[in-house]
């Protein structure tokens with residue numbers, strides 16, 4: 001706030017400047033205007049016009065300020081001697097539509113030895129307003145040789161390059177800024193004790209690097225907004241292969257350098273449209289690292305699901321090994337006791353209301369129901385099968401039938417090379433029961449058998465091996481404490497059955513959609529099977 005006397009002086013100056021065209025006069029709020037008028041009237045009434053009054057120096061200063069404010073510097077007048085003069089002149093040239101003259105102001109300011117930073121900012125802004133992104137880029141290159149640009153100018157230039165589809169220039173700009181603003185020293189990886197590999201941590205970066213380096217805002221802008229902006233432009237330009245490395249790098253940062261949730265949601269949607277499944281997974285990872293709460297952010301969850309599932313349809317129901325689809329597609333199978341919520345979870349995962357039939361009456365699903373996801377991808381990433389299996393241990397099914405189903409399941413686990421992921425659903429309220437323990441035992445034996453075969457045939461590259469995950473269902477009925485208790489019970493049962501110790505346990509609810517993001521994380525080897533092959 002200006003002091004009252006200065007405000008009065010400014011008002012008076014506005015009134016006392018009759019040579020200034022009406023439209024150019026200072027806009028003064030009405031209460032101040034009347035205060036100004038009163039000040040002028042008082043001067044007239046007291047007849048002090050002739051003698052210098054104490055207010056006069058102020059009025060003179062305000063007159064000068066008003067004149068400077070209303071009269072932009074003449075474009076061909078005397079050259080400015082300070083940064084403010086160059087900044088004002090940049091506006092004049094921009095208003096006159098003179099991009100070259102605007103550009104040369106920066107060089108002039110450098111030669112004149114004034115503080116070139118504000119001039120650089122003003123000239124960049126003026127050039128972008130004149131839509132001369134080429135000159136703005138040239139300016140950034142010239143300035144970058146002296147010092148790193150300010151973050152907001154760099155972001156504005158990156159956005160303008162993306163808008164005008166100069167994506168190769170945008171990539172070069174990004175690379176040069178990454179060189180100019182490297183990872184702050186405080187975030188450099190430090191080897192943890194015990195000789196483990198060093199890990200770069202961006203968590204809590206804001207807090208730790210405050211004041212450490214002037215380049216920090218630029219480093220942050222590069223990660224949180226410039227790289228995502230370029231990735232988005234690449235996706236929209238139908239260049240998913242060029243977008244993917246940018247998205248993967250984005251997924252590596254967190255804390256201060258993480259993009260906003262809105263940016264990540266927009267990127268996820270664009271990845272879905274560009275059929276870039278790896279990109280969707282990079283966004284999912286970036287959301288995890290940015291701490292996005294999916295339960296509270298249903299939009300993010302829906303966008304994620306829409307990006308991964310364009311199209312889904314029922315294929316067929318298999319009742320024996322010979323009647324399963326012969327097509328080679330990676331598959332994820334949902335298994336568990338009757339009524340545990342398998343069909344409901346298939347619907348929840350796919351974002352469909354009732355593609356798999358659910359029922360309060362146990363024993364609804366009687367065959368291996370195959371659903372094909374994204375058939376238009378034609379064997380590429382994101383084209384896979386989901387299998388909704390019949391419930392195990394249902395008492396009203398004849399014993400012979402139950403034994404036949406068990407035999408079929410055993411063969412399926414050992415002899416089905418398409419199987420990549422077995423999701424064993426356990427009621428989160430009840431915990432594992434005898435049927436679950438029997439299934440865990442069968443899984444441990446089947447996995448050992450598959451691993452033995454894989455070892456005997458190393459040329460097959462581990463074909464036939466699959467991962468196993470426990471999914472706790474109906475967790476909307478249990479609180480956070482209940483989840484920990486259910487997980488403990490599951491871990492004990494797994495150990496007893498001889499299963500591996502690193503098996504994942506995921507909490508879900510088909511009702512509240514809890515755990516849909518985790519389910520998709522678990523589904524990664526099915527959605528992106530090529531990636532797993534590369535790792536092997």
Ligand SMILES: Nc1nc2c(ncn2[C@@H]2O[C@H](COP(=O)(O)OP(=O)(O)OP(=O)(O)O)[C@@H](O)[C@H]2O)c(=O)[nH]1
Pocket residue numbers: 337338339340341342343344345357358359360361362363364365389390391392473474475476477508509510511512
């Ligand atoms: N509260 C709650 N109820 C659920 C949830 N998931 C499923 N249910 C209910 O549990 C019952 C059984 O669900 P289904 O999805 O048909 O179970 P299923 O495992 O496919 O059953 P079978 O096909 O008979 O083996 C239905 O009444 C569902 O509405 C959940 O997450 N929360």
Ligand SMILES: [Mg+2]
Pocket residue numbers: 342343344357358364365388389
């Ligand atoms: Mg079912």
